[in-house]
Amino acid sequence: MRNRIITISREFGSGGREIGMKTAGRLGIKCYDNELLKKIAAESGFSECYIEDAGEYAPGGLLSSAFSHQSHGPNNADYLWNIQYNIITKLAENEACVIVGRCADSILEEKNDCLKVFIHADMSFRLNRVSGEYNKPEEASEQYLKKMDRRRASYHQFYTGKKWGLAQNYDLCLDSGRLGIARCVEIITHLYDMI
C-alpha cells in the first residue's frame, strides 16, 4: 500500500501548523509536528527545546552549506539533521501522514506520492495570529517574524541547497491570509486524493 504524505513548509505565524493539523484530521491521518520533535529528542538525547531551536538555525550562516565545513566534521546541528532525515524517511515508508516543517519537502523530494505545500501570508495577518491565536504577544513584531523566516530560509538552504519559498520547489503554495485557513485545508484535502 502506498503511504501518501503531505509536507507543509510555512512562514512563521502563517497558520501552517493549524492547516496541517486540520487537514490531517479531515483525512484521518496523523500530523507530525511536536510529535516529530519528541521522536528526534528520544533518538538523540537532546531536549525538545534545543531541537526546536537548532532545527531552524543553519550552523554556518546564510552563505555556507552542509558541505562547506566538512573539514571540521559534524556538529550538533549536523547530528540532529541526520537523525531528523532518518526519522522522516522512515515515517514516510511506514504510514500516510502530514509532516510540518523540518525540510520534509526536500527529504521526501523523490517520493512520488508526496504533496509538497508552502503556506505564507502577509505581515498583518501573521502578527494578528501570533499575538492573538498563538497568544505570544512578545513575539508579535515584524522584526521577530522576519528573523524567524530568515532562520528557516537559511536552515533550508544550508541542508537542502534549495531556496525556501520559491514556488518551483513546491506542488502548491497558498496565501493563508488571503484565502483563509479553512479554504487552504479544503484545497489540500481535495488534492490529497490525486497523489
Add this chain to the structure above:
Amino acid sequence: MRNRIITISREFGSGGREIGMKTAGRLGIKCYDNELLKKIAAESGFSECYIEDAGEYAPGGLLSSAFSHQSHGPNNADYLWNIQYNIITKLAENEACVIVGRCADSILEEKNDCLKVFIHADMSFRLNRVSGEYNKPEEASEQYLKKMDRRRASYHQFYTGKKWGLAQNYDLCLDSGRLGIARCVEIITHLYDMI
C-alpha cells in the same frame, strides 16, 4: 459592480496560457493574452511581434532596474511598459477577466478583488508541451526554456522590483505538471468565487 480579475504568471511551457483560457471559459469571462498584445500594438504603433519580444526583455539586464537608467530617459521598452500599465489598469476597472503574463500581478497588486496565480512545472513536462502541444520542436530545449524563464524573471524584476516565482508574491502557485491542467483550472475557478 466589482470586476474580479485573475492574473496568471507562468514559466515558459507550463500551460499557464491554456489554464487561463480554460478558466475564463468556465467562468464566462474574457482571457487577455494575445488580445492584450493587439491592444498594446494598436496604442503604441509597434508590431505585435516586437511587443511580444520586448515585453519579456529587461532593457538593462539582470542587475538594473527601471530607476537605474533614468538619466538617459525612457527607451522603447519603457514606453511600451507605460502603455501596457495603463491598458491593464483600465481593463481591470472595466471588466472581470483573466490576464496572462505582462506583470499584471504587480500592476494590479493593490486591487483587492484580484487573484494572483503563478503556474510552473518541471522541465520534462514543459519540454513535452512545447514540442507536442505547442508544436514548436525548435524551442523544445532545456536551454531555450531556461533562457525564456530568465528573461521573464529579469523583466518582472526590472519593472516591478519583485522576484518572479517567489511564492510570497502570489495568492496561489500551482505545479501544472504535477497537478495537471484540468485540476489547476478547477482550483482557480473554485477560488474565483471567494474574491
